[in-house]
Structures are given as structure tokens and as C-alpha cells.
Amino acid sequence: MNAGVVIVGAGLGGARLAENLRQAGYSEPITLIGKESQIPYDRPPLSKAVLRGERDLVALKAEEWYADNHIHLLLDTDVQGVDLAAKSVDVGAGESLAFETLVLATGLDPRFLPHSAVQGGSAAAEIDGVHVLRTYDDALELRAAAREGVRAVVVGAGFIGCEAAASLSILGATVTIVEPAPSALHAALGPTIGARVEKLHTDRGVTVRTGVGVAELTAADGAVTGIRLDDGSTLDADLVVLGIGSTPTTALAETIGLDLSDRSVGGGIACDAVGKTSADGVYALGDVANWSDETGEFGRRVEHWNHVVEQAKVVADAIAGTDKASSTPVVHYFWTDQFDLKIQCLGAPAADDDVHIVDEDGDKFLAYFSRDGILTGVVGAGRAGAVMKMRPTVAARTPVADLL
Known part of the structure; x- marks a missing residue:
């Protein structure tokens, strides 16, 4: 048995990676290290239901799930350093953890x-x-x-x-x-x-x-x-x-000597198209990671929930040796709940895109975004079904004129 995977960061990315590793048949040790004292939880409700007192902490998995799947949760722990040559993580108090693979999912720091x-x-x-x-x-x-x-x-x-x-x-x-x-x-x-x-x-x-x-x-x-x-x-x-806003939490990556991406393309830890960093055996995912595409072009540090989930699958398959090439284009999706309205965004709409309002009723609306005549995204408020059914249309880079 090897030393397994040590994941630094017990947010959505780290927790989903641990889950996907087990689902991929990875049987070696997994340690998930978090700075906070709470078990991994969902962050989107914090500014909504949790702030309003309508819900308590929204755990991603029950605590017993980690034990049942032999995932060691090490919470309330601030990693002090990493020795890449010795393949060990310093977790303080004179204790270190050995690893075969290290994954940084350290997230963001608020400005x-x-x-x-x-x-x-x-x-x-x-x-x-x-x-x-x-x-x-x-x-x-x-x-x-x-x-x-x-x-x-x-x-x-x-x-x-x-x-x-x-x-x-x-x-x-x-x-x-x-x-x-x-x-x-x-x-x-x-x-x-x-x-x-x-x-x-x-x-x-x-x-x-x-x-x-x-x-x-x-x-x-x-x-x-x-x-x-x-x-x-x-x-x-x-x-x-x-x-x-927030900034990628790259302090640990910097002390290790990992390559970082330029701020002009989003900053964060520079990775290849499957999350590998500049150091052997070290991956990064989530908000802190800037993945390149197959051509090596950076600019894919995306701070959306579903993007992190997709990255966790990719990294898990790479570590477990079950790489799965997907022919389905990834269509980004994010949402925001404000008052009694859910605003959903599908695709990659940009602030300077052309905007076409195709349906509106009071606060509710549906809008298509386009650039150079091609549909780039769909934004809807109170139009959940209408937004989600457009996923294949956005993925197909459909001419917006065909939809108006």
C-alpha cells in the first residue's frame, strides 16, 4: 500500500475529489485537510439561507460517510509546509503526513x-x-x-x-x-x-x-x-x-515553488488540462487552480460550483488511472438567489456581449447573450426550465439569429 492522496482544502473540490476517487476504485489512503473546524460544507447557502437563519450548516456528506469510506478528515488544521522531496506534509505540532499524490484545493481568500x-x-x-x-x-x-x-x-x-x-x-x-x-x-x-x-x-x-x-x-x-x-x-x-472579490489562496503553492499563472489570465496555480501542476505528483483544482486547455493556453480559473465538480472528476480519474475522455463540451452553469428570485446563468456570457431579452414578465425574464452572432450564454430570472433546456443549444455554438 502506498502513502495515498493528501488533499489540502476541505471545501467542495476537496470533498468531491475524495468521493470520486473512491467511486473510481481508488483503494489507497485518502486524507482531507481543512482549516475550518466544520466538516466539508456547501458555501452557496451562506449568503442566503444560512445568513437568514433558515438553515444551519449544509454538509456535503454526513460525518460518518467519511469514516465509512476510509477517508481521514483532519480539520481545524493549517498546513505549515510541504517537503516535495520527502513527499510529506507538515501539519504542525511536530506531525507530518506522507503522500504519494498531493492535491491543492485551497480556494480563495476574501479581499x-x-x-x-x-x-x-x-x-x-x-x-x-x-x-x-x-x-x-x-x-x-x-x-x-x-x-x-x-x-x-x-x-x-x-x-x-x-x-x-x-x-x-x-x-x-x-x-x-x-x-x-x-x-x-x-x-x-x-x-x-x-x-x-x-x-x-x-x-x-x-x-x-x-x-x-x-x-x-x-x-x-x-x-x-x-x-x-x-x-x-x-x-x-x-x-x-x-x-x-477574492484572491486565489496560493501561499502554500508559492512556498513549494509551483508555477503560478499571470493575473492577466486569472492568476492561481498553473495546471495542465487535467490539473497537474509544475511539480510531479502535485495537482490543483477548484477556485485556486488555473487549468490550461490542450493547447497550453491559460485563463480557465472559473469560480463556479459546477466547474469545481467537473474538475474533481477529472483529477480523480487521472490519479486513479481511469482517465475518461469526454466528447461532451462543458457548459458552465451558475446561479444566484436574491429575495424570491433565482437568477440562472448558462454558458459563458460576458459583460460586453450583445443581450437579447426574449421573454419578460415583471422581475422575471429570459435573455440570450451573443458575440459575433453566436450564442454565448443564457440568463434567466424565474425561468428555470427555459434556461436549462438551452444547454445543448449553447454547447452547439448556435447562431443567435436562429433563435430570435
Whole structure:
């Protein structure tokens, strides 16, 4: 028996990889190492049902499943280092784990405002009332701070920011969203869909300020008091949620000496088309990994749930020696739940694509995205069936004129 697989990162990617390895017949030891104390859980509900107190932690598998499948869960553990020559992982307290194959699934770190944008030059993370929303503990802390009438400012109108704003509003907070881009979800879906998302929020009492950024986060006695915007206006706040993006957690990869991808193509750990890194026996997957295509071109670091799931299958087959070539094109899919509306996105829509609204009824709509006359994606709100049936049409690179 060899030393097996050690997976650093017990999120969706790491947990699904362990599951897929067993399904592929891999019988060697598997160790799954997580920084958090909770068993692997689903992150999308954090900004929605978990924040609103409607659900508790949403485990990906019951704890006994790992024991039943002989997967060693090592939680609340921060990996101290890796010795590639000795093939061992330092997990602290003088303990190390041997491995035959190492997989990095370390995910993302949320961005904070720079010290220069915080009154007194303090670290935003150290100010009471300033929150990010990446972990289960983050969601519990924000839930505890949210109450009827609390003044909340959400910085960033991306998916996490909009979802958090909706949940806080439902909880009774007075919510303002601040976004320097011209519209909500602008980078992902552009101004046409962004305007519809803004209306969804404003119709329910949320104030949306676009085209304006944060000049300074203000605080007194170690607690947040508000936001000064770069147009000179100010917003009083009892709590501030930072939804300004994330960065790949590459610190461990850097200490090992793995190649990283350039930020211009998404950053993260550079991998080939099946997740192999620049070091023998080391793979990476999930939000931290930038997979190349068969030509070696990078730019495939995609932060979507289904993308991670697909990568876990590929890496599992590569490690288990059951590589399966698929002729079916991967069509990306992601979604966001805001208030009572599910917005689904299929394919690879871009902010500067042409947008064709083909169906609308109040907040509900269906839109086709196209580039150079070819369908690139479908976005729908309250149109689940209509979106999902378009998967083969998107995969076929259908001329959009054939659909209008």
C-alpha cells in the first residue's frame, strides 16, 4: 500500500475529489485537510439561507460517510509546509503526513479594503462591524449582527454583495449597496441585466449607489461608523459587508515553488488540462487552480460550483488511472438567489456581449447573450426550465439569429 492522496482544502473540490476517487476504485489512503473546524460544507447557502437563519450548516456528506469510506478528515488544521522531496506534509505540532499524490484545493481568500482606505490606517479586518462572507463562521457572525433597523452598507454589487444585501434586507436591516461600476453584476453580466437586478433590490427598499467607490471606512473606538465615498458623500453604518472579490489562496503553492499563472489570465496555480501542476505528483483544482486547455493556453480559473465538480472528476480519474475522455463540451452553469428570485446563468456570457431579452414578465425574464452572432450564454430570472433546456443549444455554438 502506498502513502495515498493528501488533499489540502476541505471545501467542495476537496470533498468531491475524495468521493470520486473512491467511486473510481481508488483503494489507497485518502486524507482531507481543512482549516475550518466544520466538516466539508456547501458555501452557496451562506449568503442566503444560512445568513437568514433558515438553515444551519449544509454538509456535503454526513460525518460518518467519511469514516465509512476510509477517508481521514483532519480539520481545524493549517498546513505549515510541504517537503516535495520527502513527499510529506507538515501539519504542525511536530506531525507530518506522507503522500504519494498531493492535491491543492485551497480556494480563495476574501479581499479587504487596503489600510490606506481605513481611517487611521488600521486593518479593516480588525474593526468591529466589518464583515466578509466566505466561511460558515463569517455567516454566523454577520447573522448575529443583523437585526431590525440596523444600518448596513454592502460594498460591492457582485453576486455575494447582492445576495448578502437581499438577505440583510429580509432580516429587517436598512441596506445600501455601493458599487464603483456602472451597474450591479456589471463585470459578470453587463449593464442590461445589472439594471434589472438593481430594480429588484430598489423595489424592495434597498438603496443602490453605482458609479461611486469607497474613499474611506470610518471608525470610532474600534468599531465601524460609516463609509465616506469618493464623491464626498457619507453613509452612516452599524455594519459593513465587503463583497469586493477574492484572491486565489496560493501561499502554500508559492512556498513549494509551483508555477503560478499571470493575473492577466486569472492568476492561481498553473495546471495542465487535467490539473497537474509544475511539480510531479502535485495537482490543483477548484477556485485556486488555473487549468490550461490542450493547447497550453491559460485563463480557465472559473469560480463556479459546477466547474469545481467537473474538475474533481477529472483529477480523480487521472490519479486513479481511469482517465475518461469526454466528447461532451462543458457548459458552465451558475446561479444566484436574491429575495424570491433565482437568477440562472448558462454558458459563458460576458459583460460586453450583445443581450437579447426574449421573454419578460415583471422581475422575471429570459435573455440570450451573443458575440459575433453566436450564442454565448443564457440568463434567466424565474425561468428555470427555459434556461436549462438551452444547454445543448449553447454547447452547439448556435447562431443567435436562429433563435430570435
